[in-house]
Amino acid sequence: MKDSNFLKENNAKFLWHPMGHPGQLRTNTPTIITGASGVRIRDIDGHETIDAVGGLWNVNLGYSCDPVKQAITGQLDALPYYSAFAGTSNNAAIELSYELQDWFGSDGLTRAFFTSGGSDSVETALRLARQFHKVRGETGRTKFLSLKKGYHGTHMGGASVNGNNRFRTAYEPLLPGCYHIPAPYTYRNPFNESDPAKLAELCAQALEDEIAFQGAETIAAFIMEPVLGAGGIIPPHESFMPKVRDICSRNGILLIADEVITGFxxxxxxxxxxxxxxxxDMMCLAKAITNGYFPFGAVMITNEVAETFEKDETGTANIGHGYTYSAHPVGAAAALACLSETKRLNVSENAAARGREMFSGVQQLMKKHALVGDVRGGHGLMTAVELVEDRDTRKPAGKPIASAVAKTAYENGVMVRVSGNNILLSPPLIIGSDDVQHIISGLDAGLSAAA
Known part of the structure; x- marks a missing residue:
């Protein structure tokens, strides 16, 4: 590796970064991360912080998961790559498809289509949804519905169903036939409704109204995150997703769950x-499926949808879609090891317990800092702190304020993520109580400095 002077001198000179302005990053250069262990990362100057971002929602098992590393190196020695296009397969991909149907079989999801990541998985689900209806002879079902504030990756289809204009306006016109309904976001919604149950009912009614307006016979699928992630960690009322499921079923519309963040x-x-x-009917997976150690994703498909494809005798069900790295043997081997460790450590249980601690701690910060307008979370290790200039008007705080919070938190040993006027917390699922308290302390320092 080049020395630190070389890396600092050439930081952001020749490399464009996702989700950043290439000109601004040349003067306000990114933090260079050079090492990681457990739930901590280390920068080029040796400064160590707790990674309260969890890589990018994906390093659930932390940075020292040896079984996944060993699975990757072992598969590289045996078979580093071969195509999985029709005609050839590999042992790791076959084993992983069996493991995933065992994992999600109780949900009726038994078939897997492998991808290279979350955006690929969303694109795959959208395409398969349209094809499903064509195989059934309902060729008019081409439209997609989704939630405002939802995030579904950055491919053309995913950006089209995204409900946040930050990922849309610079790239329009996008895919036609994509329509959005209000999200069950109690802090900001067009109904001025703060009761989560009532808001869920209003949003569900908006979905029914949009279906009636568009015509159910024109709609292929509704896609949603069970808990909205990048849009600001927005958990709906417990009644909302069941209502959506019922509405979709009654109207012959497929329900795609984008579980790229929320899975595992x-x-x-x-x-x-x-x-x-x-x-x-379909579930998009990625991120934690390999703990972030290898780019990999999957779409899980129900028996009912799968049988429509598998029983077709017209040729319409031939899947003219896929990626060079679909079912990559190294990625599949990494996923197998990762899922084994995920089960062994029972990280969902720890995520629930530590998530309650983190949410409670951040709620206490809201009492202390007027800069905090809203705190959202309470469902595992997903917490958002929405920053405002004024609580009465709910005017969003500018990005410089959120960046100032993040900067001081980092100086105090905590890496957080800024998304608009939100501070997002999504640490590894193996995190302990002491580290959760460290996150709260670091964020406290950041909020004090920004104020």
């Missing part, structure tokens, strides 16, 4: 959908 324990259950007692 983040919410305190093995999936966000299961947390609400809902069985989706």
């Amino acid at each position: 324990g983040r919410t305190g259950d093995w999936s966000g959908s299961r947390h609400w007692g809902v069985k989706p």
Whole structure:
């Protein structure tokens, strides 16, 4: 590796970073992370912090998960790559498909299509949803519905169903036929409704109204995160996703659960959908499936949807979609080891317990700091702190304020993520109580400095 002077001198000169302005990053250069262990990361100057971002929602098992590392190196020695396009397969991918149907079989999800990550998984689900209806002879079902504030990756289809204009406006026009309904976001919603149960009913009614307006026979699928993540960690009322499931079923619309963030324990259950007692028609997975150690994802598909494809005799069900790295043997081997460790450590249970501690601690900060307008979470290790300039008007705090909070928190040993006027917390699921308190202390320092 080049020395630190070389790395600092060339930081952001030739590398464009996701989710950042390339010109601004040349002057306000990114933090260079050079090492990690457990739940901590270390920068180029040797400064160590707790990673309260969890990589990017994905390092559930921390940075020292030897079984996953060993699985990767072992598979590289045996078979580093081969295509999984029709005609060839590999042992790791076959084993992983069996493991995943065992994991999600109780939800009716028994078939897997492997991808290279979350955006790929969303794109795959959208395409398969349209194809499903065509195989059934309902060729008019091409539209997609989703939630405002929802995040579904950055491919053209995913950006089109995204409900946040930060990921849309610079790239429009996007995919036609994508429509959004209000999110069950109690702090900000067009109904001015603060009661979560009433808001869930209003949002569900908005979905029914949109279906009636568009025509159910034109809609392929509704896609949603069981808990909205990048849009600001917005957990709906427990009644909302079941209502959506019922509405979709009555109208012949597929329900796609985007579990890229919420899958494998983040919410305190093995999936966000299961947390609400809902069985989706498709489920998008990625991130924690390999603990972030290898780019990999999957779409899980129900028996009912799968049988429509598998029983087709017209050729319409031939899947003309896939990626060079679909079912990559190294990724599949990493996933197998990761899922084994995820079960062995029962991280969902720890996520639930530590999540309650983190949420409670951040709620106490709201009493102390006027800068905090809202705190959201309480479902596993997912917590958001929404910053405002004024609590009465709820005017969002500017990005410089959120960045100032994050900077001081980092100086105090805690890496947090800024998303708009929100501070997002999503640490590894193996985190302990002492580290949760360290996160709270670091955030406290950041809020004090910004104020």
